[in-house]
Amino acid sequence: MKSSLSMLTLLLTLFCLNIVNVQTAIAQAPLSNNSLLQGLETGNLNLGTVAGSVAASAGIPVNQATTILSNIQGGNIEFENAVQLLDAVTNQQISGAVGEVLSQIPSLGNITDLSSIGDILQQAVVTNSLNAIMASLGAQGVQEQIATITELAGGSAALQQALTSTGMAALTNSLPSGLVAALGGPAALASTLNSIIGEIINITPPNTTNPGTCSGCNGAQNRDPMTPNGVSASCGTPCGPSGCMGVIRRNQESIRQHVTNEFINHKGWLVNVWWKEHILPALTMMNIQFSTVALQQVTIIGSFFDAKHQLETQRLLQELSAEAYKDYTPSEGLCEFGTNTRSLAASTQKSNLTYQTIANRQLTREVRGKDTLSSKGLESDKANRRAQFISTYCDKSNNSNALNYLCASGSPTPARLNKDINYTRSFDAPLTLNIDMSANGSPTDEQEDIFALSANLYAHDVLPIIAARKLANGNGDPLHKAYDYMNFRSVAAKRSVGMNSFAAIAGLKSSGDEEVAPFLRKAVTELGVPDDEINFVLGETPSYHAQMEVLTKKLYQNPVFYTELYDKPVNVRRKGVTLRAINLMQDRDIYNSLLRSEAILAVTLETMLEDEHERVITKLNNLPIVDNKMDTVAR
Incomplete structure (x- = not known):
């Protein structure tokens, strides 16, 4: 229990x-x-x-x-x-x-x-x-x-x-x-x-507000229900439980209200003071500061990017400029090629004109054209050539000094002695012949020398004169001498093939365009030729032959040409292209020369076959004809 x-x-x-x-x-x-x-x-x-x-x-x-x-x-x-x-x-x-x-x-x-x-x-x-x-x-x-x-x-x-x-x-x-x-x-x-x-x-x-005893006891020694818990000094018994509930309820309501008010006050302080007055302004300033710093950083980064792109662009432009300078700046050696070829076309035209003029003059002399020295016949041609020899080319030491009487009236200059027969000195050795057949040209000593040399080389005896009445009658019917005249023309044609090569070489060596002369002289001077001998080597106006001599031979005798190969790769390739172009021009000249050689060879072969041709014709003409049957057999 x-x-x-x-x-x-x-x-x-x-x-x-x-x-x-x-x-x-x-x-x-x-x-x-x-x-x-x-x-x-x-x-x-x-x-x-x-x-x-x-x-x-x-x-x-x-x-x-x-x-x-x-x-x-x-x-x-x-x-x-x-x-x-x-x-x-x-x-x-x-x-x-x-x-x-x-x-x-x-x-x-x-x-x-x-x-x-x-x-x-x-x-x-x-x-x-x-x-x-x-x-x-x-x-x-x-x-x-x-x-x-x-x-x-x-x-x-x-x-x-x-x-x-x-x-x-x-x-x-x-x-x-x-x-x-x-x-x-x-x-x-x-x-x-x-x-x-x-x-x-x-x-x-005990209650902290009034600890100890009850202070509100009544006369019956009972505790006042509204007094706090405890034992009064005048009350002998402790407070009973009947008064606890009211005190508890009031305390609970007071505590609840106090807690509620404190929470409300705390909420107001949290929102209005802590948040609005302190945290929110601080966050705002922090956000502004972050934004400002971020913008500054973006500006700095943008400046870095701008500088980076600027430097890269400048570097690219500098690289392109350097490449352009390297690729599009020709060297002095390359310019030398370009300068010395600038008048080749003009010189070629003058060369062709001289070539055709000399060839036509030789043919006209041989067939005794009008207004020529040979127009009056063989004696007239040789008489004029003899007079020219005595006055211009006679070397009295020739013929064992036996020309004193013949050339007594002549007074030739030493430089022109025997130039009418000296092929090497008059024609082959010089790079340029002072011959200009253009409208601006005028007769020169070298032109006279070439004509005299060609007369001694080709058609020394011009075709004989055949009277007109022997060629045809009054009605224009050809006579027997007309056939002989055709044979004479065949001989003239064969001679023209040989004279063609002489005229072609003379044209190549005739005076060229004067524009290129200073540059060619400079190129030859670098080879060690004295200034007073340059005209002797190249001539006053270098010919096409002289220009090609420099472009295909003389330039490569200068060591500078090889040292300049240590140049920009593009310029070296350009020089290679230039050399191939010059080689093509030279090959073309060689080709034309081969064509002339081929023509001469063909004419030579034809001339060699003429005797055999005559023998066969004579033999056929001498065959006996017995009757028609034998004639058929013979045929």
Whole structure:
């Protein structure tokens, strides 16, 4: 019976302490137990590790700590209550056995208002009662009593109703009759509940506004319900529980209103002061500063990019300029080729004109054309040539000094002696012959020398004169001499083929265009030729033959040509193209020379066959003709 009352006293003390809620939390749950339970729930810590830590802190066996933790894991105790229960065990406020019993109560989680089990376990009367019940009834008995009473009590709301007489009657009626009888009956139970509630009031902390005693007792020595809890100096009994509810309600309303006002004030301070006056302006300035710095950085980066592109563009332009300078700047040697070829076309035209003029003059002389020295016949041609020899070309030392009488009237210059017969000095050796058959030209000594030389080389005896009456009658019918005249023309044609080569060479060596003369002289001077001998080598106006002599031979005798090959690759390739072009021109000249040689060879062959041709014709004409039959056989 005493154990049952002790158990009931414990439970009512627990519920009443939760209802009045007048004691503040003594200490927060140690972090170690909180962390241990969290690690156990999340699986980061195993059960054995946590049980060993709890057993070491509480001074209890490991298996008992393991049982407590297992019950907490498998039960319906709130995490906060479990931490507080574990704190009470490790702080040795309750024994390990009591903690094991409390962790096994299946209905302990139903007491929803029992949210601060740690505060309750701080009370010495509670822990002493629990330990006493444990010693008298054992673990099974304590568990059964707590389960029965908590299920019947129904939480804090039922205990609040139990403070009234109606609620007390309902509570005693709801208990089993055997339990009520064991507690001493309904009257004893009500007295016990009132006594327990009074004891609970006595063990709660006194009101801080008026600690100590009741000051508002009436004449019957009863406490004024509106005075704080305590015992008055003039009152012999403590304040009863009937005045607690009003004080509790007022305190709760005051605390709730105060907390609400504080939260409202805190909200206003948080928004208006902390946020608007401090954080928001600071964030605004920070944003402005970030934006300004970012823009400055973008400007700096843009400047770097601009400078980078500018430098790259400048470098590209410089590279292109260098490449253009390298590729499009001709060297001096290349310019020399270009300069010395600038008058080749003009010189070629003058050369062709001289070539045709000399060839035509030779043919006209041979056929005794009108207004020529040979127009009056062979004697006239030779008489004029003899007079020219005496006056211009006669070297009195010739013929064993026997020309004194013949050339007595002549006074030739030493430079022109025998030039009418000296092929080498008059024609072959000079690069340029002072012959200009253009409209701007005039007769020269060298022109006279060439004509005299050609008369001695070709058609020394011009064709004889045949009287007109021997060629044809008055009606224009050809006579026998007309056939002889055709033979004379055949001889003239054959001679013209030989004279053609002479005229072609004379044309190539005739005076060229005067524009190129200074540049050719410069090129020859670099070869070491003295200035006073340049005209002797090239002539006053270098001929086409002289220009080709320089372009195809003389330029490559100068070492500078080879040193200038250490030049830009483009210029070296240009020189190669220039040399191939000059080679093509030279090949063309050689080709024309071969054509003339081929013509001469063909005429020579024809001339050699003339005797055989005459022999065959004579033999055929001398064949006898016997009769028609023999004539047929002969044919």
